[in-house]
Amino acid sequence: MYRPRVVGRRNVPAAGPVLLASNHLSSWDTVLIPVTAPRPVQFLTKSSYFTRSGRLGALMKWFFQSIGGVPVLRAAGRDARSALDAGSSILRAGSAFGVFPEGTRSRDGKLHRGHPGAAWMALDTGATVVPVGLIGTDAMRAFRHLLPRRAGGMRAEVRYGTPIDLSDLAALPGGRARAIATERIMAAIAALTGQQGSGEVNASSRD
Numbered sequence: 157m158y159r160p161r162v163v164g165r166r167n168v169p170a171a172g173p174v175l176l177a178s179n180h181l182s183s184w185d186t187v188l189i190p191v192t193a194p195r196p197v198q199f200l201t202k203s204s205y206f207t208r209s210g211r212l213g214a215l216m217k218w219f220f221q222s223i224g225g226v227p228v229l230r231a232a233g234r235d236a237r238s239a240l241d242a243g244s245s246i247l248r249a250g251s252a253f254g255v256f257p258e259g260t261r262s263r264d265g266k267l268h269r270g271h272p273g274a275a276w277m278a279l280d281t282g283a284t285v286v287p288v289g290l291i292g293t294d295a296m297r298a299f300r301h302l303l304p305r306r307a308g309g310m311r312a313e314v315r316y317g318t319p320i321d322l323s324d325l326a327a328l329p330g331g332r333a334r335a336i337a338t339e340r341i342m343a344a345i346a347a348l349t350g351q352q353g354s355g356e357v358n359a360s361s362r363d
Contacts, residue, residue: 168286170194180259180290186223197254198251240276257338267349275341
């Protein structure tokens, strides 16, 4: 329906654990990556998408299950650690897992500081980290609209970058290694998207 452009699919390894780390502009992002990636990709998805009642609820549950969604509570503390453990389990099984290091959607279009969760999973599992740059997905209409819309004829684009080398961080203390890995991941995403960095954690979105 939207005919997104896809660049760099060959950068995604055909086998083995892969962590796809992407910027986040739209609710469509968790759809575009699984349907454009060269292999199945799983994402952590808000648990409320799997528990709504009625026909719409059943349709949403089927849809998110079909694209590899894994239900998770959106919370801090123990639930947040459970989410990281779930992602690590998927990677240890040799699968591809997608994550948004910003945590939530960017409402202002800027690339916000990354949370260390993506780096933690990558260093914990040894997964290959492939940066993903999404462009123009914020111009796509929300799920509740049935007809496509493009701003000025712009097509959304999914860019898969070259894998990020984190092998030199193995000897560093955990916190330092995660900080450097997070910086490299966000820098790679910025290089793909051309987004301006905000220098701040994203607190502008609730989803």
